Amino acid sequence: MRILAIAGSLRRDSHNARLLRYVAERAPAGVEVEIWDGLRSIPPYDADSDTDLAPAPVADLRRAIASADALLIATPEYNASIPGVLKNAIDWASRPRARTVLQNKPVAVIGASTGSFGAVWAQAELRKVLAHTGARVVDLDLPVAKADDAFDESGALHSAELDLRCADVLAALVDSVEARHQPLAA
Amino acid sequence: MTAPTQSATRVPRGTYTADQIHSNANFEVEHAGVSIFRGGFKPIEATLVADDDRLRLEGGVAVESISVGDENIRPHLLSPEFFDAERNPDVRFRSTEITGSDDDLTVTGELSMAGFSLPVEATGRLRGPVPGPGGGEKLALALETVIDRTAFGMNWQMDIPGGGVALGNDVKLIVELELDRE
Numbered sequence: 001m002r003i004l005a006i007a008g009s010l011r012r013d014s015h016n017a018r019l020l021r022y023v024a025e026r027a028p029a030g031v032e033v034e035i036w037d038g039l040r041s042i043p044p045y046d047a048d049s050d051t052d053l054a055p056a057p058v059a060d061l062r063r064a065i066a067s068a069d070a071l072l073i074a075t076p077e078y079n080a081s082i083p084g085v086l087k088n089a090i091d092w093a094s095r096p097r098a099r100t101v102l103q104n105k106p107v108a109v110i111g112a113s114t115g116s117f118g119a120v121w122a123q124a125e126l127r128k129v130l131a132h133t134g135a136r137v138v139d140l141d142l143p144v145a146k147a148d149d150a151f152d153e154s155g156a157l158h159s160a161e162l163d164l165r166c167a168d169v170l171a172a173l174v175d176s177v178e179a180r181h182q183p184l185a186a
Numbered sequence: 187m188t189a190p191t192q193s194a195t196r197v198p199r200g201t202y203t204a205d206q207i208h209s210n211a212n213f214e215v216e217h218a219g220v221s222i223f224r225g226g227f228k229p230i231e232a233t234l235v236a237d238d239d240r241l242r243l244e245g246g247v248a249v250e251s252i253s254v255g256d257e258n259i260r261p262h263l264l265s266p267e268f269f270d271a272e273r274n275p276d277v278r279f280r281s282t283e284i285t286g287s288d289d290d291l292t293v294t295g296e297l298s299m300a301g302f303s304l305p306v307e308a309t310g311r312l313r314g315p316v317p318g319p320g321g322g323e324k325l326a327l328a329l330e331t332v333i334d335r336t337a338f339g340m341n342w343q344m345d346i347p348g349g350g351v352a353l354g355n356d357v358k359l360i361v362e363l364e365l366d367r368e
Binding site for chain 2: 137179
């Protein structure tokens with residue numbers, strides 16, 4: 001099983017990129033987490049460019065999502081919401097709506113911020129947006145607060161509680177992939 | 187109060203199946219608090235069996251066949267926020283009791299949709315049999331009921347600026363079947 005991981009921050013020392021690296025190292029056997037770093041290359045969404053011949057970075061993003069079994073997105077929080085660059089990439093990936101690569105794609109959202117709440121509002125907004133695109137959104141969050149001090153020198157989370165929650169999120173995402181073609185209990 | 191008439195008493199024994207051209211399964215739900223949003227499914231698979239003492243109705247539609255006239259809304263309805271068509275490809279109904287007759291018909295049964303199976307009661311009319319244009323016999327069955335979509339896990343909602351919500355919770359289901367005797 002392959003999970004495509006996207007950090008919503010472009011910053012060189014991004015806490016969210018660090019969080020994804022940590023999660024990638026903790027992936028259970030049989031689960032590969034690939035970190036996608038093409039966010040900076042995605043152009044601003046423009047309906048005039050939203051044609052069958054998508055801009056190359058957008059086509060790359062759509063291919064990467066389509067070929068992954070699931071997505072894991074780590075978002076910072078800007079002004080109580082999602083960073084523009086991340087929303088922009090999701091808007092591109094959601095098009096064309098009738099055959100978006102996000103439809104039914106299992107997705108989990110996690111997040112880190114230097115504030116006290118660990119990007120909970122951005123995570124909630126991102127889950128709402130992703131559900132609207134047709135994605136299969138895991139109903140869990142992972143708020144890593146005070147991110148400046150949340151990691152040790154090796155990049156591991158200090159908090160055992162967050163570490164457990166990290167495992168819960170990954171397990172729920174794996175379950176979501178495995179359940180895709182099983183009927184819901186009626 | 188009189189006991190309901192068993193409609194089976196006037197339907198000739200046999201198995202009747204839905205004629206696709208003349209059968210419809212549609213829904214209506216309030217939109218923006220002021221108007222009606224409509225959609226439907228086609229084809230409809232349905233069978234009415236008339237035994238000596240009772241009628242049984244069973245049928246369903248494929249969720250993928252949903253039509254709402256908009257290519258952006260349709261995939262949202264197929265998504266996990268509504269029908270979750272990938273995991274629940276069908277909507278199914280099976281009657282448990284059919285009582286009454288003619289224009290005073292009541293059908294109770296179980297509706298399975300989006301991973302939930304819940305009891306529903308529909309009312310409507312049963313007409314015929316009449317001779318079919320191509321031979322055989324035809325029945326017409328028309329039923330309506332109102333369900334709460336949130337009981338089936340379809341909880342999507344958006345607030346409208348200025349008050350109110352985008353989508354009603356009550357959904358009217360309207361099924362009109364023309365049935366051919368096998």
